[in-house]
Amino acid sequence: MSTRRGPRLSTPALSSRPRPIHVRRGRCLTLATLLSVLSFGSARPAPVQPALIVSDRYRLPPSPERTRLTLxxxxxxxxxxxxxTRIRPVMVVIHWTxxxxxASALATLRPEVxxxxxxxxxxxxxNVGAHFLVDRDGTVYRLQNETTLARHVIGLNRSAIGIENVGSGSLTAEQxxxxxxxxxxxxxxxxxxxxIGHFESQRFxxxxxxxxxxxxxxxxxxxPGEAFMKALRRALAAWGLRLKSAP
Ligand SMILES: [Zn+2]
Known part of the structure; x- marks a missing residue:
């Protein structure tokens, strides 16, 4: 299936310290900028932890049938x-759709069967599923409860929260x-x-x-490709977060 290509992952912006994300434009950036000015009165903004806004717009409705199929x-x-149907999350698995x-990702992920x-x-x-779906523009949609099993990675579904990214072959800087x-x-x-990336799951x-x-x-x-996982690990390491990629 054809894909819209995003920015290359090797761009300098991605190798530098992560910028705050503002999933819904304006809100977080404006607040962060305001706080930095009020706190420090300096032209140089203070480092801002990545902010996260999650939309429940496409959350899958819980249903007895989905619960029955999951069990x-x-x-x-x-x-x-x-x-x-509860899981004990000790792992995050990254995917592309x-x-x-x-729209096509939701059409795949929303049905129960x-x-x-x-x-x-x-x-x-x-049906196959995921806990989160990230659009090309970086908007994060929560599809289901984080502690309920989603079918996204063979062998590890009772340990793993799944994040799907819309795309194939190339994900974006916003994602x-x-x-x-x-x-x-x-x-x-x-x-x-x-x-881990989905391609790394069999290490376990x-x-x-x-x-x-x-x-x-x-x-x-x-x-979601080696380049994306490398960039993601580098971005997390910049915030002092290092997670294991193998048992
Ligand atoms: Zn996958």
């Missing part, structure tokens, strides 16, 4: 005795800033130890975190 997925892949627009996808059909009827702020926010609220095979009861149920992924 069936957990019983099939992780624990036949499971009675809860392999679709070029927000998987359609197409012969490659993973044997894995159950629950990098948004992902940086979002990972930092999640790290502050959950005991997150690991940050054989570790205590890897849960997959279905023999041969495996796919090979390239998202």
């Amino acid at each position: 069936a997925y957990i019983r099939q892949h992780s624990d036949p005795q499971a009675t809860s 392999a679709t070029s627009t927000l 998987l359609s197409g996808r012969a490659d993973i059909r044997s894995g159950g009827r629950l 990098l800033r948004a992902d940086t702020a979002l990972v930092a926010d999640l790290k502050a609220r959950y005991p997150i130890e690991y940050l 095979m054989g570790s205590p975190l890897w849960e997959e009861r279905q023999p041969g149920y495996l796919t090979h992924k390239s998202d």
Whole structure:
């Protein structure tokens, strides 16, 4: 599927200290600028932690059917005795949607039941999903509760919060800033130890975190690309945040 190409990830802006993100234009930047002037009276603004605004505009409505399908997925892949759809997040997994627009990504992620996808059909009827979806302009949409399982990474779904980025092959500088702020926010609220790109997930095979009861149920992924993960880790490191990429 064709994609709109964003700025290259190797631009100087991305290798420098992250700028504050302002998902809804104006609000955060204006407040940050005002505070820096009031506090320091200097022309040079004080460093500002990345701000994060999350929209619930496209949040998936909870439904008995989604809960039933999610529990069936957990019983099939992780624990036949499971009675809860809750997860214990210790990891964030970054993805791209392999679709070029927000609308097409939402069309894929919103239904409760998987359609197409012969490659993973044997894995159950629950649709693929994610906890967050980041548009090309950096707008962050929360799709579902962070502690409820989403089907986004084989083997690790009960440990991982999933962030999808609209695009394929190339993500934007705005998405990098948004992902940086979002990972930092999640790290502050959950005991997150690991940050991986989807393509790195099989490093965890054989570790205590890897849960997959279905023999041969495996796919090979390239998202969100090595360049994006390198840039994301560099951006987080600039804020003193280093997360493990392997068990
Ligand atoms: Zn993925």
